[in-house]
Amino acid sequence: DIQMTQAPSSLSASVGDRVTITCRASQNIGNHLTWYQQKPGKAPTLLIYAASILQSGVPSRFTGSGSGTDFTLTISTVQPDDFATYYCQNFFGSQFTFGPGTKVDIK
Amino acid sequence: QVQLVESGGDVVQPGGSLRLACVTSGITFRNFGMHWVRQAPGKGLEWVAYVQYDGGITFYADSVKGRFTISRDNSQNRVDLQMNSLRPEDTAVYFCARDLVVQGVRFFDLWGRGTLVAVSS
Numbered sequence: 524d525i526q527m528t529q530a531p532s533s534l535s536a537s538v539g540d541r542v543t544i545t546c547r548a549s550q551n552i553g554n555h556l557t558w559y560q561q562k563p564g565k566a567p568t569l570l571i572y573a574a575s576i577l578q579s580g581v582p583s584r585f586t587g588s589g590s591g592t593d594f595t596l597t598i599s600t601v602q603p604d605d606f607a608t609y610y611c612q613n614f615f616g617s618q619f620t621f622g623p624g625t626k627v628d629i630k
Numbered sequence: 631q632v633q634l635v636e637s638g639g640d641v642v643q644p645g646g647s648l649r650l651a652c653v654t655s656g657i658t659f660r661n662f663g664m665h666w667v668r669q670a671p672g673k674g675l676e677w678v679a680y681v682q683y684d685g686g687i688t689f690y691a692d693s694v695k696g697r698f699t700i701s702r703d704n705s706q707n708r709v710d711l712q713m714n715s716l717r718p719e720d721t722a723v724y725f726c727a728r729d730l731v732v733q734g735v736r737f738f739d740l741w742g743r744g745t746l747v748a749v750s751s
Contacts, residue, residue, distance in 0.1 A: 557737035559675075566725055566741035567675065573735040610675055614736040617689040619665070619677035 525549050525615045527622040535630040542598040544625045546611035549592075556594045557612045558587055560605075561624075567610065571596065601627070632656035632740060634726050639745030642716055646749070650711040652726030652742055659707040660684075663729030665738060666700060666711045668722035668747075676722075680729065681709060694720075716749045723747075 526549040536542050546556065554574040559567040569578045571587035574594055584599040598605055606629055611622040638650040652664070666678040679700040680689040688700050699712040709726055723746050727738035 554733075555735050557735065559738075561675075566743055567738075568741070569737065569739050572730075572737045572739075573733050576732070578739070612675075612737060617680075618691070619680070619689075619736075621675040621677065624674045 524618055525552060525613055525620055527611055527613055527620050529609075529611060529622040529625050531625060532623065533626040533628065535628055536601050537630045538601055538603060540601045540630075542601050542605075542627060544596045544609055544627075546589075546594040546596070546622050547592055548594075548613060551591050552613050552615060554590050555613050555615065556587075556589065558585075558596050559610045559612065560607045561610065562607045570609075598627075603629075634728065634740060634742035636724065636726050636742045636745040639724065639747045641748045641750060643751050644717060644749055646716050647712070647714045648716065648747060650713065650724055650745060650747070652709045652711075654707045654709075654728075657707075657728065657740070660704040664700075664702060664709040665727045665729055666709075667725045667727055667738065667741075668720075669725070669744075670719070670722040673722075678724070679711060713747070716747075718749050721747060721749045 528547045530545050556574045558571040561567040575587045586597045588595050608624045608626045610624050633655045636652045665680045681700045697715045702709040723744040725744045726742045728740040730739040
């Protein structure tokens, strides 16, 4: 099975900061990487799929990059609505795997 | 309006059974695979099960294989999760989610709000 890790597990940022979250797969997954945002008490929402394709309606300050085993989610200038937990996810074989999440909170 | 609405969550004793349902509207349900994903209190997301658009193929996480069964009724736009032999570690909010495949990449593009299952004596 593929294992997904994320770093950091949490971070504090101020509005306007640039934030970078990394996701690493235990083996080469090409571009089969998806990012979600989840706010407390809410369902996750889709941000980016195929490593770098922005879901319709998601602000352009979110970008995804990477391929193979190393991936990055970047928020260019963090806004108040962006404080949330972010998860990466992969599908391989018959298994769907999430990373452990990165919580972004207000400094 | 697109909606995925879960129901059936409850408090159940260890070893007990529960059946969750997810009813959808605003989507062509029969064209899409569907999933159940769960989240234990204060923890991350864990994928649970998948059913293909026609019910012909199912996948399960190792943690629930042999205990949970996913099924669907395309005439009612509904996907179910039958949960047997429940354990305290099954306590979680259970979300249903729509499967989407783009450029060969498979992910969850629509989610319900979730239903809470608590396994406790």
